[in-house]
Amino acid sequence: YRTGQTEFSFSEETRKRLRTYLVRGGTLILEATGGRPGFARSAYAELQKLFPDRPPYRLTLDHPLYHSYYDMKTINYRPAALRSGARNGVPSAIGIDIECRTAVFFFRYDLSCGWDNQLEKTRPICIGYDIPTARMLGANLMAYISSERNAAIPLSKALEYHDATPQKAGKFVIAQAIYHGIWKTRTSALNMLLNVFHEKTKVPVRFRREEVPLDSPKLFDSPMIFMTGHHAFSLTQAEVQNLRNFILRGGTLLAEACCGRHDFDINFRKAIRVMFPERTLKQVPLDHIIFNFPNKITEVSPSPALARSLKASSKIAPHLEAIEIDGRLAVIYSPYGLSCGWEMAQCPYGREIQSTDALALGVNILNYILLH
Known part of the structure; x- marks a missing residue:
């Protein structure tokens, strides 16, 4: 002080x-x-x-x-x-x-x-x-x-990630979006999720995060882009157009409101409406494959803060929203935090899904994107 x-x-x-x-x-x-x-x-x-x-x-x-x-x-x-x-x-x-x-x-x-x-x-x-x-x-x-x-030092910080073959060939690389706003939150979350995904599916993954600006041509080097944040933001016209082109050409956007923060949620929805005025985010039904393979997920454990906000006394149904393009989920969005759970972090005030279920859901999402 x-x-x-x-x-x-x-x-x-x-x-x-x-x-x-x-x-x-x-x-x-x-x-x-x-x-x-x-x-x-x-x-x-x-x-x-x-x-x-x-x-x-x-x-x-x-x-x-x-x-x-x-x-x-x-x-x-x-x-x-x-x-x-x-x-x-x-x-x-x-x-x-x-x-x-x-x-x-x-x-x-x-x-x-x-x-x-x-x-x-x-x-x-x-x-x-x-x-x-x-x-x-x-x-x-x-x-x-x-x-x-x-809760400042999560378990994931004690783990080391080793990539024996650093070349991109044959690997499933995920890019994290750099945008006009505070975009950096859980820096080890993707690493942890990719590690669990590899253990579950044996698909080779690259542990190092690829940080890519939304308006960069490098966006098209990855099959998916991950976008997260806590705060209000506004995408530039160049960012909106480049991300729209990426998605329409077969790329997938996975996004979450880290810690379930309302400011990010409101502004993400605004950005998607500008990007796809002809489409809307819709809740993914529970019988969709994304909730059923490789993990069958019928309910998830909310954090105490999320349980209080939803007035839930026990587990809740998993909740994802998406925009479907040509029969595939091209934009996948969680209004509740996932990355704290992926990183095995305890966020006392986060409106999020707890670690075991967040990782299981994350594995299903990655598996869906890889197969579609």
Whole structure:
């Protein structure tokens, strides 16, 4: 936890140590005391330097920060913060994710005045959250960090993947989509799924992920592309057209809303409507082969968060949606998270399918794509 009022900077050695600490499950909290702009500017600049490949983003109201202990319906600020540009109801916390966990939190507006119960009349210049909001955020922050800390290093991180024949020939290569948005979530998920798929089917697979931009000609080098994310995004016209061509020429798009996040779900559906205005995503019936071979899947175990959101007391029916083109499922989409399960990770706030069933479903999906 670092707070302050004035400008600062980390040395490159400190950044290196922080990166190691955060990747190993630690959390960094930066708070601008009194909402002072000097500290805020420096903190945001350091966020950009800390993980250049993981851009900081605004935590929207569906983030667990606002629901992990108190279910916060809105955000309120002190008068000085409102005068400086904050708006009641609009969240302002900034984060950086590592896998599905937010490992860095930056609060541009002061929390500690509220934690200290400093009333407006005693601290009228405090540019921060009002007392109830600050206290709920503090409790939620601790609840989130405590829960995620135990789940920060999944079992899959202890495994090594070896590809004895690195050439592409005779191999089933999966590309992961790079798009205009935060596209990188579970970095070992595909490796783990491919390993289980190989054990189940004996089909040779390539363990290294192929990361391919959606607007790249290299998209056509793979039979399928995997797309995942947590956040809102918007595809460029070039990305939409290239992905549409890929699918119409026989490629398959497999997508999931990682952790079952609503922002990704909403924006993925919008992107598909733009891409295929003449078609719609439809739920795949349970008698479809994708649920029956090589694993017969009639029910799956939801994570506690998904069970609560669905008001389910036990297992649920598997749920996939798809767009069918020329008799095959050309777009396959899960609105619930699969990749945390593939990676054998525990995501306390994820709306997802638990590991055994997620892997079984993933194997069936890959097998279907390979045969169609």
